[in-house]
Amino acid sequence: xxxxxxxxxxxxxxxxxxxxxxxxxxxxxxxxxxxxxxxxxxxxxxxxxxxxxxxxxxxxxxxxxxxxxxxxxxxxxxxxxxxxxxxxxxxxxxxxxxxxxxxxxxxxxxxxxxxxxxxxxxxxxxxxxxxxxxxxxxxxxxxxxxxxxxxxxxxxxxxxxxxxxxxxxxxxxxxxxxxxxxxxxxxxxxxxxxxxxxxxxxxxxxxxxxxxxxxxxxxxxxxxxxxxxxxxxxxxxxxxxxxxxxxxxxxxxxxxxxx
Amino acid sequence: xxxxxxxxxxxxxxxxxxxxxxxxxxxxxxxxxxxxxxxxxxxxxxxxxxxxxxxxxxxxxxxxxxxxxxxxxxxxxxxxxxxxxxxxxxxxxxxxxxxxxxxxxxxxxxxxxxxxxxxxxxxxxxxxxxxxxxxxxxxxxxxxxxxxxxxxxxxxxxxxxxxxxxxxxxxxxxxxxxxxxxxxxxxxxxxxxxxxxxxxxxxxxxxxxxxxxxxxx
Numbered sequence: 001x002x003x004x005x006x007x008x009x010x011x012x013x014x015x016x017x018x019x020x021x022x023x024x025x026x027x028x029x030x031x032x033x034x035x036x037x038x039x040x041x042x043x044x045x046x047x048x049x050x051x052x053x054x055x056x057x058x059x060x061x062x063x064x065x066x067x068x069x070x071x072x073x074x075x076x077x078x079x080x081x082x083x084x085x086x087x088x089x090x091x092x093x094x095x096x097x098x099x100x101x102x103x104x105x106x107x108x109x110x111x112x113x114x115x116x117x118x119x120x121x122x123x124x125x126x127x128x129x130x131x132x133x134x135x136x137x138x139x140x141x142x143x144x145x146x147x148x149x150x151x152x153x154x155x156x157x158x159x160x161x162x163x164x165x166x167x168x169x170x171x172x173x174x175x176x177x178x179x180x181x182x183x184x185x186x187x188x189x190x191x192x193x194x195x196x197x198x199x200x201x202x203x204x205x206x207x208x209x210x211x212x213x214x215x216x217x218x219x220x221x222x223x224x225x226x227x228x229x230x231x232x233x234x235x236x237x238x239x240x241x242x243x244x245x246x247x248x249x250x251x252x253x254x255x256x257x258x259x
Numbered sequence: 260x261x262x263x264x265x266x267x268x269x270x271x272x273x274x275x276x277x278x279x280x281x282x283x284x285x286x287x288x289x290x291x292x293x294x295x296x297x298x299x300x301x302x303x304x305x306x307x308x309x310x311x312x313x314x315x316x317x318x319x320x321x322x323x324x325x326x327x328x329x330x331x332x333x334x335x336x337x338x339x340x341x342x343x344x345x346x347x348x349x350x351x352x353x354x355x356x357x358x359x360x361x362x363x364x365x366x367x368x369x370x371x372x373x374x375x376x377x378x379x380x381x382x383x384x385x386x387x388x389x390x391x392x393x394x395x396x397x398x399x400x401x402x403x404x405x406x407x408x409x410x411x412x413x414x415x416x417x418x419x420x421x422x423x424x425x426x427x428x429x430x431x432x433x434x435x436x437x438x439x440x441x442x443x444x445x446x447x448x449x450x451x452x453x454x455x456x457x458x459x460x461x462x463x464x465x466x467x468x469x470x471x472x473x474x475x476x
Contacts, residue, residue, distance in 0.1 A: 106342070107404040115405045116357060116388035198359065198389025198400065213392065216294035217364045 093191025140174025
């Protein structure tokens with residue numbers, strides 16, 4: 001049995017690692033760095049970082065209070081709300097794109113002029129990545145020791161003070177992990193963005209869109225941007241592990257807190 | 260049962276299946292399809308919206324000698340409500356117009372840039388809000404009413420007829436749009452592929468192309 005499981009694990013790990021390794025093997029590191037100085041890549045990096053930063057500010061700013069309410073209150077329809085918040089996790093990005101157009105498009109429900117602007121990219125990223133943050137944030141607020149909250153309350157702290165001085169600092173590492181996940185998902189956003197925001201260099205063309213636009217034209221530049229995203233994502237996931245479990249043997253403690 | 264894999268320009272979406280429904284079709288930007296073929300994708304016929312990519316593959320020894328089979332013209336389309344009140348291509352220079360075009364390298368994108376340059380309208384490029392990866396995406400963004408205008412092929416208008424208005428491009432700006440097809444050397448059914456090519460070039464194929472609004476070379 002050990003042999004069988006070992007073989008399965010070897011196949012699985014090779015399969016998962018191969019495409020990632022291939023990106024780095026196909027072009028030398030110096031070429032990769034050189035290709036990243038291509039204007040398309042540079043502009044896409046700026047657009048990606050800008051829109052991601054704004055989107056994540058939106059996600060954390062609105063998501064934290066939302067998660068706190070969902071974690072601390074019990075009310076009818078809570079499960080439905082939680083499910084609604086998680087829905088973009090499993091929604092195909094193309095559906096998110098159609099939905100954003102139907103809601104914010106010029107001929108949509110709110111008939112705004114948001115499509116094709118950088119704000120459209122921000123909204124697309126926020127929509128698809130928010131669940132990653134909110135879900136983790138709800139779990140960390142729920143995981144707080146209720147006696148600590150109760151103690152703060154009996155010592156005279158008001159609800160705002162309890163939130164700001166007790167709950168928030170205690171949940172901080174969980175929130176950080178959620179943010180890193182959300183950020184990573186947002187960086188990779190593709191389908192909703194290309195449908196809702198279009199693709200234009202320096203304005204709406206994020207790294208993911210630029211990879212798609214360049215792969216037929218300039219494969220090395222696409223490859224370099226891909227490598228950059230791999231590196232980003234790897235670091236972000238490491239941050240998640242670190243915030244969730246600390247540096248010591250993240251995997252051993254994993255089963256006890258499967259956030 | 261051999262089924263041909265036909266890689267064809269997005270603008271051929273409606274017409275090729277009407278000539279022969281049997282093959283599997285992949286419709287996309289000609290540049291992307293050409294790239295897939297250079298990467299070893301299994302295609303039996305490559306039909307592009309510009310001679311550029313078939314000729315490129317041919318010179319690299321990746322496909323048979325290309326044959327021209329259709330022509331097209333570029334037109335300007337607006338949502339039927341015409342929110343930006345566009346009456347001619349010269350209105351595209353106006354402030355705040357949302358213009359959607361094909362990306363560079365995509366045939367419709369290259370034709371559009373050529374056309375604007377010929378008409379000394381390249382300043383309209385400042386109004387571009389999105390560069391799409393194939394012509395059908397340009398059509399969609401205009402038909403949805405999100406964009407004010409977009410350059411597409413005459414033949415694309417049929418599928419969205421009542422949702423868009425169409426303006427002709429002045430003859431002085433009209434680029435030569437020529438479709439070519441070839442048989443990639445990786446094709447494992449080259450005889451069947453040759454039969455498909457003959458069908459497209461036959462009278463029946465030409466009639467279907469003409470009915471769909473294409474011109475003939």
